Amino acid sequence: MDTVLFDMFGVIARTQSDESRAALERASGLDPEVFWGSYWGERQAYDRGDVDGPAYWRTVGRGAGTGFDDRAVAELVELDLASWSRVDEEMVSLVTGLSQSGVRLGLLSNIPFEIADLFEAEHARVLDLFPVLGLSCRIGRAKPEAQAFDWCLQGLGVEPGRVLFVDDSERNVAAARELGLGGHHFTSAEGLRKELSERGITAD
The missing domain is CATH 3.40.50.1000 (HAD superfamily/HAD-like)
Structure with missing residues (x-):
């Protein structure tokens, strides 16, 4: 070998720190269990390049039974990016x-x-x-x-x-x-x- x-x-x-995870949860306004269920449930298509960040986050919102406006989507994209940067x-x-x-x-x-x-x-x-x-x-x-x-x-x-x-x-x-x-x-x-x-x- x-x-x-x-x-x-x-x-x-x-991986994401506790602080970065908490920041994402706050920005989403969702129950953490619901948020992470949708976050990871929709991640494969995002990782594969099928969708970009804004499209991914709108799908996450729909999967969690809500909708994120443009301002929330931009914040979530930024926070997610920072959470994986180390x-x-x-x-x-x-x-x-x-x-x-x-x-x-x-x-x-x-x-x-x-x-x-x-x-x-x-x-x-x-x-x-x-x-x-x-x-x-x-x-x-x-x-x-x-x-x-x-x-x-x-x-x-x-x-x-x-x-x-x-x-x-x-x-x-x-x-x-x-x-x-x-x-x-x-x-x-x-x-x-x-x-x-x-x-x-x-x-x-």
């Missing part, structure tokens, strides 16, 4: 070491256009670590769809058995394993380092 395919959020970039420097360092060691790297991230634009503008140093960059909104496929993994495998030019897929979602890891990739459910940089070492993958 000589190739590592990374997820972005929850691995290399941080990188984990420890993980960036780990990936940098792998890159410097000559490990073949790829990224497969469920990410909508607005957040992809942000990362390309503000975190290019992170994205540049990955010769194969599978941003779901750009490739028109999102995890756990098999086509998303297939796109990355074609770009990497390797068989599935040579790839370790790293994601904080057990569902996505299971999907990768069904396609013949190795899988690591990410919970910490330390745990990943141990997994990589056991598989003979080392970083400078």
